[in-house]
Amino acid sequence: MNIIKRFFLYKLLNSFVKKNTSETMPLTGVLNDHISLKIIIDGWFERRELDALKQFFLKNNYPTKLCLDVGANIGNHSLFFSTIFDQVVSFEPLLKTYKILEINSLLVDNIKTFNFGISDEDKQMPAAVSEGNLGATKLVDFSEDFDETLNLKKLDSFLEEKKIYEVSYIKYDIEGHEIFALRGSEQVIKNSSPIISLELEMTRHYENCLEAIDYLKVCGYKSAYILKNSFSGGLPSNFKKLSIDDFLKIKKRRHKMVLFSK
Numbered sequence: 001m002n003i004i005k006r007f008f009l010y011k012l013l014n015s016f017v018k019k020n021t022s023e024t025m026p027l028t029g030v031l032n033d034h035i036s037l038k039i040i041i042d043g044w045f046e047r048r049e050l051d052a053l054k055q056f057f058l059k060n061n062y063p064t065k066l067c068l069d070v071g072a073n074i075g076n077h078s079l080f081f082s083t084i085f086d087q088v089v090s091f092e093p094l095l096k097t098y099k100i101l102e103i104n105s106l107l108v109d110n111i112k113t114f115n116f117g118i119s120d121e122d123k124q125m126p127a128a129v130s131e132g133n134l135g136a137t138k139l140v141d142f143s144e145d146f147d148e149t150l151n152l153k154k155l156d157s158f159l160e161e162k163k164i165y166e167v168s169y170i171k172y173d174i175e176g177h178e179i180f181a182l183r184g185s186e187q188v189i190k191n192s193s194p195i196i197s198l199e200l201e202m203t204r205h206y207e208n209c210l211e212a213i214d215y216l217k218v219c220g221y222k223s224a225y226i227l228k229n230s231f232s233g234g235l236p237s238n239f240k241k242l243s244i245d246d247f248l249k250i251k252k253r254r255h256k257m258v259l260f261s262k
Contacts (some may be wrong), residue, residue, distance in 0.1 A: 016041050025079050028103045034133040035073060045076040045117035046110070049257040051226060052237050052238045056082050056259065062195060063168040068155070068182060070118045073135050073174040075104035077110070082108045085168060093150035094127065097134050117174065120154035125171040126150075138175035154184040167192040171257075173199045178212040190217050196221070196260045202252040210248070216260050217244055225259035226250075 020043035038045045067081045069210050073091035074097050081088045088111045092098040098115045105111040118160030126146030129134035172178050200209045224247035225239035
């Protein structure tokens, strides 16, 4: 790299770090990973969505007792959730990211971590690991190329085992496996009626997204909440309420976080 570019890049990144140190938490990350780079720049990965989520719970007086972070990665969202909810339970099946999640969870005293993913039954599945963006690691078939085999469990069985009966919010961000995780969460969804958030890539995986949304409709969910502007940078925003049917009528795009309520 050109020495002048290197100097100014260092100064710029250092300025981001100094600014964010006073506003966020000192997260551990992976130096060459997409999520960690965004944390350096913005203080939090998907900060706009997280700030809007916090305002959503505060303004609407929704319960904030317990949050389940399904697909926790290195713990960016879990740590932010720890400032909203009394207790956070985080699930991450990929060992290399789970180890960092464990370290980051030590920054607070209200996060419990588990090294498995969530599905419709207890099983093992192969995964293709995305180096440089570990958050994009996805489950595949055994007939495809894969890098690791991950442990998955049914959420309802886990919650029954741990005697957890009241859940306020569940975040699912599991790269296309959402419908299977939702099916394995049937009882907690029906009994607790938690606010649920999904990452929805509706331009490339519309049918998968639609299957998950239809499942939520069957479970009694009626409303969707999307960010009012679609700019993906650091501009603040808040959630706009739509019926699920009206949400499905808008132009297809990628949504980093869509909330659903009954």
